Amino acid sequence: xxxxxxxxxxxxxxxxxxxxxxxxxxxxxxxxxxxxxxxxxxxxxxxxxxxxxxxxxxxxxxxxxxxxxxxxxxxxxxxxxxxxxxxxxxxxxxxxxxxxxxxxxxxxxxxxxxxxxxxxxxxxxxxxxxxxxxxxxxxxxxxxxxxxxxxxxxxxxxxxxxxxxxxxxxxxxxxxxxxxxxxxxxxxxxxxxxxxxxxxxxxxxxxxxxxxxxxxxxxxxxxxxxxxxxxxxxxxxxxxxxxxxxxxxxxxxxxxxxxxxxxxxxxxxxxxxxxxxxxxxxxxxxxxxxx
Amino acid sequence: xxxxxxxxxxxxxxxxxxxxxxxxxxxxxxxxxxxxxxxxxxxxxxxxxxxxxxxxxxxxxxxxxxxxxxxxxxxxxxxxxxxxxxxxxxxxxxxxxxxxxxxxxxxxxxxxxxxxxxxxxxxxxxxxxxxxxxxxxxxxxxxxxxxxxxxxxxxxxxxxxxxxxxxxxxxxxxxxxxxxxxxxxxxxxxxxxxxxxxxxxxxxxxxxxxxxxxxxxxxxxxxxxxxxxxxxxxxxxxxxxxxxxxxxxxxxxxxxxxxxxxxxxxxxxxxxxxxxxxxxxxxxxxxxxxx
Numbered sequence: 001x002x003x004x005x006x007x008x009x010x011x012x013x014x015x016x017x018x019x020x021x022x023x024x025x026x027x028x029x030x031x032x033x034x035x036x037x038x039x040x041x042x043x044x045x046x047x048x049x050x051x052x053x054x055x056x057x058x059x060x061x062x063x064x065x066x067x068x069x070x071x072x073x074x075x076x077x078x079x080x081x082x083x084x085x086x087x088x089x090x091x092x093x094x095x096x097x098x099x100x101x102x103x104x105x106x107x108x109x110x111x112x113x114x115x116x117x118x119x120x121x122x123x124x125x126x127x128x129x130x131x132x133x134x135x136x137x138x139x140x141x142x143x144x145x146x147x148x149x150x151x152x153x154x155x156x157x158x159x160x161x162x163x164x165x166x167x168x169x170x171x172x173x174x175x176x177x178x179x180x181x182x183x184x185x186x187x188x189x190x191x192x193x194x195x196x197x198x199x200x201x202x203x204x205x206x207x208x209x210x211x212x213x214x215x216x217x218x219x220x221x222x223x224x225x226x227x228x229x230x231x232x233x234x235x236x237x238x239x240x241x242x243x244x245x246x247x248x249x250x251x252x253x254x255x256x257x258x259x260x261x262x263x264x265x266x267x268x269x270x271x272x273x274x275x276x277x278x279x280x281x282x283x284x285x286x287x288x289x290x291x
Numbered sequence: 292x293x294x295x296x297x298x299x300x301x302x303x304x305x306x307x308x309x310x311x312x313x314x315x316x317x318x319x320x321x322x323x324x325x326x327x328x329x330x331x332x333x334x335x336x337x338x339x340x341x342x343x344x345x346x347x348x349x350x351x352x353x354x355x356x357x358x359x360x361x362x363x364x365x366x367x368x369x370x371x372x373x374x375x376x377x378x379x380x381x382x383x384x385x386x387x388x389x390x391x392x393x394x395x396x397x398x399x400x401x402x403x404x405x406x407x408x409x410x411x412x413x414x415x416x417x418x419x420x421x422x423x424x425x426x427x428x429x430x431x432x433x434x435x436x437x438x439x440x441x442x443x444x445x446x447x448x449x450x451x452x453x454x455x456x457x458x459x460x461x462x463x464x465x466x467x468x469x470x471x472x473x474x475x476x477x478x479x480x481x482x483x484x485x486x487x488x489x490x491x492x493x494x495x496x497x498x499x500x501x502x503x504x505x506x507x508x509x510x511x512x513x514x515x516x517x518x519x520x521x522x523x524x525x526x527x528x529x530x531x532x533x534x535x536x537x538x539x540x541x542x543x544x545x546x547x548x549x550x551x552x553x554x555x556x557x558x559x560x561x562x563x564x565x566x567x568x569x570x571x572x573x574x575x576x577x578x579x580x581x582x
Contacts, residue, residue: 019310030321107454
């Protein structure tokens with residue numbers, strides 16, 4: 001099998017040859033932003049929402065795309081990358097990262113003219129139907145992250161540490177708790193169902209404005225499910241009838257146990273199921289196993 | 292002039308050839324830690340304190356050094372790097388970064404056996420005597436960083452943004468304020484003098500345990516200057532007789548204006564000067580211009 005092709009700094013090349021300078025500010029400072037998109041049969045899901053969020057992240061940290069991108073921009077690059085990897089047909093993900101480029105190390109921004117580093121990769125994607133169907137376990141951890149979590153930056157050390165802790169606990173996700181409030185998962189949005197209403201943290205500096213989050217909220221409203229965007233306190237935990245997490249790769253996955261204790265009935269609940277069904281119906285997808 | 296030599300993954304090579312995989316977790320997640328050391332005539336300043344702090348950072352994020360380092364370890368690498376760059380005699384800095392290595396992107400840790408990436412660079416260093424002598428301007432900014440600032444990680448996006456803001460304001464440093472408290476600068480420890488006493492934030496999760504910080508505190512105590520390690524509130528600002536910042540590269544630099552307003556008399560103060568003189572006397576260095 002040939003090596004995966006990636007895009008780096010204006011060129012498509014094998015992953016094994018794709019290297020950046022040790023002076024890249026992504027490597028030295030985590031000075032960059034990213035997005036992960038889903039693709040199916042060469043079509044990008046919720047593409048506009050991802051590009052809007054990328055633009056917002058870039059604006060917040062004063063990053064710009066490199067000059068001289070092909071006509072069609074990032075979309076064209078993503079689609080060409082999928083095609084070059086033989087992923088024009090099936091399920092795939094596209095990873096996109098932009099950093100402030102390579103320059104002698106100074107905390108402040110590099111000299112004008114320093115070319116930002118743009119990197120894209122694509123991979124075949126096996127949808128996690130078991131997690132979506134049977135649900136997952138999650139743990140809670142203190143939210144030690146910075147207070148600009150609305151920026152999708154590559155400063156992800158706390159997220160990697162949290163995911164590792166979750167993994168070691170046999171859980172799929174870590175849910176961050178800041179000042180007693182469930183903010184979001186290490187790579188997901190968190191939703192609870194209380195008394196038939198859907199509750200999730202309001203957008204703001206403490207969570208990422210999730211693309212799937214918006215889709216879920218719209219589906220809930222369309223289905224007549226009451227929606228409350230408000231801080232969800234850990235001390236309300238006993239009243240969670242259901243809990244689920246959502247992201248671009250997970251879609252919606254029930255959380256059936258939190259910190260080792262069952263949530264609600266300890267199995268995927270009816271509101272989560274209804275939202276999952278609405279989610280796939282809206283895409284014209286028939287889930288293979290969703291009960 | 293020949294290219295600078297760096298050390299990367301077991302080899303000394305020209306900086307221009309030193310590249311890491313796009314899958315390096317330093318590049319993708321900022322999943323790494325670092326140190327900056329000073330060298331003078333081939334001797335590393337406060338070496339043991341830097342190695343201890345590096346070990347602490349590694350422990351906090353479960354990072355280990357790659358196997359197969361030469362006898363003498365990091366110290367030997369740093370000294371050889373200095374020699375290879377013709378920096379065995381003058382003033383220099385050594386930068387050292389360790390990441391969790393290259394592996395397919397997953398938030399959780401990569402498979403066992405993934406080799407950590409170790410990178411060292413060295414550069415000639417021009418001591419910033421003007422800043423130390425005349426003092427610098429600083430601005431205050433909200434401390435939006437994570438709450439594990441005691442780890443010297445490469446998740447430095449908030450620091451780069453703050454340093455850039457300072458630079459745009461004509462200042463040399465940005466001082467972070469968390470809940471009304473001056474924690475530390477974007478790359479320095481902050482000290483104030485109030486009523487003849489030296490005040491600085493206590494060590495803990497909100498500041499880096501500065502190597503120069505410890506040196507300054509020891510010198511102050513030895514000189515009979517009262518030392519208070521306590522939260523320093525921005526609202527005490529009018530009572531700051533002096534303010535200074537300290538770091539491995541800056542040593543001690545008076546802050547003569549904060550947010551555009553003079554601190555104390557608006558010029559380097561006597562306690563700062565006494566500590567600077569004690570600092571250089573302890574090193575047997577005669578500062579060229581320190582008044």
